[in-house]
Amino acid sequence: MTRLFKEFKYRFTYPNVSFIYETVFERADVEYLKDYFNPEDEGFSLRIIKPQKDTLLHDFLRVRLDLDYEYFEDKVGNREIIEEYEKILTTYQVPFPVIKEYDGLDDDDNALEQYEEIESEHINNLKELLKPVFEQIVQESFTILFGDRMFLLKLNEIVASVIVEIKKVDYLDIMSRDGVVKRASYIPEWLKSAIFHRDKGKCQVCGRDLSGLLFLGEEVHYDHVIPLNLSGTNDPTNFQLLCREHNLSKSGTKVMTSERYQTYW
Template identity: 35%
Template structure:
């Protein structure tokens, strides 16, 4: 499914899922984090050293959405409350496809089956409906992930915590095991090429201002102020080459910030 650059966002789902993901970062189960990073290395290790529009955070968001759906569905099915499981899945589908009810009226089907057939037949119908709803959710998953990413990518404080979580595992990777992405000193290889889409996206998110000293870098108010793209968590501390780990700094602040300093800002301008 194609994603429009200018699109409507489902804020209800985006904020709810963002809160869940923030909690998962705070809990920070090492075994889960390590499994997540190792899965990335196994599937596409170049995501760690080459900037991609499908960021590590996109990957994490999708994983967390499926984890939430699978956990809730499994929980309600075990409690013999399949109607609640179906209702929760249906509500998500309805957010992204309000006309789905015209394709299949799941609640009407459940009511008819509950009145006419055995418990086993009813349970089989519930499982079939859940499969249909899962297929519909999978169809709209890119939009769901992008909506949640839109909320989280603007929260640099969260991005710092997210990248710190990853850095704990990245720092343990040895050159001997992953020479394609690691330097001999145990640091991820640096991506020297910053694509245009990345520069424009970071500049837009950071409102054209240095995230350290707040200098206006747009060139509309002051002239001759150079700016740099900075890793929030430095590569030397386990940082990665990912859009979620990049921020805008003026040249002066970037030179002052050492490769041992982790810093970002969540300051913003009030509307009035």
């Protein structure tokens, strides 16, 4: 079981999550978020047809993190970039080389130019060291956002706006008809376990206990939040736990979830 525990830092994760949250809810159209989900991308097709541990949300977080830091590099100088990257590496306890700051004592243009080249090379070295750190920030961000059903609903609505435009004739291997992805042949046990524990073994609409510890005979339904008929996908971010009554009442034509969460006291 220890393999399921990872050491998270969160120092740079919460600002990232906050920005992602704002982007998805308030700037989806301005940021053209639909363009992040390309049906011609093999990875996208694989994720929507069959649950993958590396989800659509993971991919989205990676792209946004890379773009955000590219934007950051365009707006500030080398020294600010170095300070930011060294701060991240320090937080995640990753050793890195250090260069001296330019003291400004030598006004020779060649000396300054040489130092700027040293800075640029140093930044490239730091970026190589940051690759696994950024991947951890992605995983930390996913862990937070996977627990937010309203965020997942909004993200899957954006994905659905892409799916609805896909024609079966162009994607016979993944589409059952125009705008509708084929149903996954099965839900893997790792996903069932993750959804069950995330949703605390309760129907996410009525709160009915489905664990079998308090009541017998309750059926556990792993439900597509956005039904496949409404251009939902088989990505793990589009699943929730429902009781039989509420799952059947959706009839593949309704989007149904809630903002009910268990408090600690």
